[in-house]
Amino acid sequence: MSDGRAFQDGYPEDVAHCYGCGRLNEAGIQLKSYWDGDETVARYTPRPEHTAIPGYVYGGLVASLIDCHGTGSAAAAGSRVAGVDEASEPLLRYVTASLQVDYLAPTPMGVELEVRGVIEQVKGRKVVVEETVSAGDAVVARGRVVAVQMPQTMTPAEGPVETRLR
Numbered sequence: 001m002s003d004g005r006a007f008q009d010g011y012p013e014d015v016a017h018c019y020g021c022g023r024l025n026e027a028g029i030q031l032k033s034y035w036d037g038d039e040t041v042a043r044y045t046p047r048p049e050h051t052a053i054p055g056y057v058y059g060g061l062v063a064s065l066i067d068c069h070g071t072g073s074a075a076a077a078g079s080r081v082a083g084v085d086e087a088s089e090p091l092l093r094y095v096t097a098s099l100q101v102d103y104l105a106p107t108p109m110g111v112e113l114e115v116r117g118v119i120e121q122v123k124g125r126k127v128v129v130e131e132t133v134s135a136g137d138a139v140v141a142r143g144r145v146v147a148v149q150m151p152q153t154m155t156p157a158e159g160p161v162e163t164r165l166r
């Protein structure tokens with residue numbers, strides 16, 4: 001677990017600016033996801049600016065973790081099915097079609113969160129990932145991402161990085 005290249009490190013450079021998972025977004029979360037057996041896992045400790053009320057994490061941050069771990073897991077699972085060498089080749093690119101989040105308990109600050117994904121379905125261009133977010137032994141959120149391999153027509157915007165969509 002957590003050995004080798006993170007899924008997000010396999011994103012091509014022109015789509016590595018996502019706020020949640022882009023390794024080239026210095027102000028972002030830079031989430032890193034890995035295989036753990038048949039599941040996927042990412043860990044992240046929220047920063048003070050991710051506060052909802054003092055002591056608790058903003059729900060949008062929790063949703064971002066589920067979103068980007070979901071698309072990363074989809075990239076890894078879809079690439080594996082397509083025969084891409086995950087360790088060295090660029091991964092297939094997926095975007096979020098649907099993001100569902102259930103908040104089960106307040107998420108404490110100052111704790112490393114663990115995001116776990118289970119690949120429920122790989123079908124054509126679609127990958128469905130079921131996820132949990134845990135703080136210690138407590139599952140604080142559940143989520144589901146439907147990710148779709150981006151159409152060939154969807155390309156990053158031209159111009160300076162800060163003006164591009166992603």
Ligand SMILES: CCCCCCCCCCCCCCCC(=O)SCCNC(=O)CCNC(=O)[C@H](O)C(C)(C)COP(=O)(O)OP(=O)(O)OC[C@H]1O[C@@H](n2cnc3c(N)ncnc32)[C@H](O)[C@@H]1OP(=O)(O)O
Nearest residue numbers: 015018068071093094095096097098124126146148155166
């Ligand atoms: C944003 C620009 C980026 C440009 C480069 C990106 C590069 C990526 C790199 C990684 C980056 C990470 C990113 C982080 C996560 C974001 O934040 S991504 C940003 C937020 N997401 C978006 O902006 C996506 C906007 N939506 C779209 O562009 C289009 O709706 C989509 C998602 C590409 C799907 O459109 P489509 O290709 O026409 O899909 P379509 O063929 O109709 O459906 C394919 C399958 O998906 C299912 N599906 C489609 N939509 C839905 C839905 N909403 N609910 C449930 N199922 C659905 C269909 O039912 C179908 O399933 P099956 O019938 O085969 O079982």
